[in-house]
Amino acid sequence: MGQNKNHSSAVSRHGNNAEQGGTEHAPLTLAVTGGKGGVGKTQVALNLALVLAKQGYRTLLLDGDVELANVNVMLGVYPGMTLEHVVLGERTLDEVLLPVTENLDLLPGASGVPGCLEMGSQDRETFLENLANLERRYDRVIIDTAAGLTSQALHMVAAAHLATIVVTPDPTSMTDAFSLVKVLHRKGYRRTPSVIVNMARGATEAQTIYRRFSAAVSRYIGVQLHYLGAIWRDETIAQSITTQRPVAMMAPEDPSCRQFWTLADMLTVRWSQGVQPANGFARYWARLVRRRHQRRQTGEAAGRQPSSEASINEWLNHFRERLSSSRDDPLLQYRLITGVLEALGEEIDEDRVEALQTGLAAMNWDAASNPVRRSAAAHFDQLARYVAPPGGTTPEEAMALSKGNGSSLDRLLSSIREND
Structure with missing residues (x-):
């Protein structure tokens, strides 16, 4: 598909709300998430965003995956700049914004928002204000979160008005999604998550999978879910990744494309029924970053050494090296692992218990x-x-x-x- 640098954004083509005589508003936001990778989460987010744009909604797609840029790959668009470059002061938001189609823009590297914590006070506030102004230009915001139980993924779900969890008939997909719902509930998430069953072999299988998953979540967690819809196992959808042409770009009458129009219609119905208040992406992250900055200042005033992502990664790499070097000595490896867990348990609280559960769930059980x-x-x-x-x-x-x-x-x- 390729990036068209002369292609103006959805907002500049149609003007923002104020220019059209209206008032700026907070867009409705949907987080598309999943308990594990490989369930088709990004494909659902991208095709939904494309359909909403075709329906006339000015739509912003946020690529929130921390490591992978699957949205870019599926579109055949390879941006040289992401939100991280804005945080570093090298580019503006408008410069990294990628027009995709009529009414649809892509903001790559949305997971880089927490990096603004390292900015100076004035630069940080300017960045957060610009992010909020950008968001208000759109009618709909779709967030493609990272898969699993990462803190960024959980925060992006919390920032959205609605969240939909993508599951497949694979039992491990459902157990991982179960863990995701459990962690969200434990963290105080009280909205009703929707569920999309992807790669189903028909309506009967999709409904059966949803009912069983919903029953398990209701019984063991006490959370009620909402069935948004299903996407059938489809060779055309699978091939769209190779051709870098999402099926939502086809005619609406095409069976593969029509599924996402149906999902978008169901999403509109859900939104019309009223959604619980949410901060929105920009406002949520602004509040979170400001709280973190305040805690950091409090810690520095008390003489505590502030931790950083770099120092944590350095410690983790050191731990991995020790773990790898102890493979030939099972007793040494046993002592290393139990020692870390014993240290965690010296001051046990609910947050540490949740961290342990999250870490155990994130282990490579599939292998x-x-x-x-x-x-x-x-x-x-x-x-x-x-x-x-x-x-x-x-x-x-x-x-x-x-x-x-x-x-x-x-x-x-x-x-x-x-x-x-």
């Missing part, structure tokens, strides 16, 4: 054999009974209860897979 996964689930189940034993039992009795009853992961998978 583990079934016996290893069953063993891990059994150990976690045993730990749960030890930490919070059933009423009237001692921790020792609770440890014994965990044997032979099946693992928590097995029970969750069974709940998702079981017949209606």
